[in-house]
Amino acid sequence: MIIPALVGIITLLVIMINFNESYNEAVKNVSVASKFNFSFSEDMDYKMYRIVIGAESFDTMKPYEEIKEAKELVKELNKNAVTDESKLRTRQIGKLLDNLKISIEEIEHSDLKNDYMENNQRLRLNVNVFTEIIKEKVSEYIYYEIGNMESMRVKLEKEIMHTITITLIAVLFLSLITWKLSKLISQSISYPVRQLCEMTKEVAQGNFDVHGPQNTTEELQILTNNFEHMAQKVERLIEDVKVEQQNLRKKELQLLQEQINPHFLYNTLDTIMWLAIDHQDDKVVEMVAALSGFFRTSLSHGEDKISIREELEHVENYLKIQQLRYGDIMEYSIDVPDEIKKNDIVKITLQPLVENALYHGLKKQREKGMIKISSVDDENNIFLIVEDNGVGMQPEQVVQINKEMYEDIWVNRTTGFGIANVNRRIKLYYGEEYGLILESEPDIGTKVIVVVPKTRQAEKK
Structure with a gap:
C-alpha cells in the first residue's frame, strides 16, 4: 500500500514540475506581450506626430530603433508560442512592422517643411492604422496564450485526477488482497468467536431465535449454549412486559372513556329534563331511545371490537341526541355500504371524531353546518371518513396534529383529546x-380519515 502511494506522489511531483515550467513560460510570453502592447502603439504614434509637426527630428525620436526592438521581441514571442493561432499572430505582427517601417520611410524622404498636409495624412491613414492593427494583433496573441494557459490547467487537472485514480485503485486493490489474506488467516482461528458475536448482534436487534454452531472447543460450546438459553429467557421476559404494557394501556383508555361518558350523560339528561318540563314528549321519547341505544353499544357485553354497522348505529344515536340539542346549527348524513358494515372496528371510534367536528367545527361558525360520515375501501383496508364544513384549521395546526398522532406525543389537549x-x-x-389522518382548510372544513384493516371477527361473534 505504501509503494503505490509513493509512486503516485512522485508522478504528481513530475507532472507539477513540467506544468510549472510550461506555465511560467506562458506567463512570461503574456507578460512581455502585455508590456509591448501597452507601450508600443502610443509611443510610436507620439514620436511620429512630433516629427510630422516639426517639433522633433528622426535622429532624436529614433523610430527605426523602436521598430527593430519590436521585431526582435516578436521573433522571441514566435519562438516561444505554443499554439498555431499565437504563431500566426506573431507573423502578422512582423509583416505589419515592415509596412509600418515603409510608411515611416515615406515620411522621412518627403519635404517635412513643405509636405505637412501630405505627411499628416500619411500619419493618420498609414502609421496610426498600422500601430492600431499591431495593437489588436498583440491583444489576440495574448488572448490565445491565455487560452493555452487555461488548456494547460485543464490538462493538469485531468492528469492529476488520472494519477490519483490509478493510485487509489492500486491502493484499494492491494488493500483488498491484504484483507482477503488476513481474513483467510484469521477465519480458521476466530470463526467460533465471530459466530458468537453475530449471535449477540442478532439478539441486540431483537431476534432472540438464535442458534450457534457446534464448536470443537468445550469452553466455547458451553458459552454458546448458555447464551442461547439467556436469549430465550430474555425473549419471554420481553413478551411478558409487552403484554403487561398493552393491558395497562387498554385500562388507561377505558378509564378515559369512562370519564367522557358521564359528562355526556349529564348534558343529555339535563336536556331531557327541560324537554319534559316543556311538555315536548315526542322529543323526550326520541332522545331517551337514542340515549339507550348509545349506551347499549358502549357496553357491548364488554367486547372491545364491534361491527362497523353497530359503530354507525352508536354514532347515529349520538348525532340524534345532539341534533335535538343543536338542531339549529347542525345536520348529518351517513353513507356507508352494507358490505363495509360487516367488518369490525374498535368500538367508540367515530363518536369522539363526530363530537370533535361538532364542538370545534360547527359551533364556532354562525351558519348551519353539516357532518358527513362516508367510506371507501381497497383490497385490504377500510377508510371511514368523518368530515364537516365548519371553521377548519390553519395548515400549521394540521401539520402539528398529524405529527403528534404519528409520534404519539400529544400537546394540543384542547382540540385533540378525542382524536x-x-x-x-x-x-x-x-x-x-x-390510525387517523387529518385534513383541514380554514373556512372550508375538516376531514378525519380512519384507516383500519378489513376484519370480520366482531360480525362472527
Missing part, C-alpha cells in the same frame, strides 16, 4: 400502520 384517544386505540389494536 388522540381514538388514534392510540386503533394503533394499539391493529398496529402502527393504522
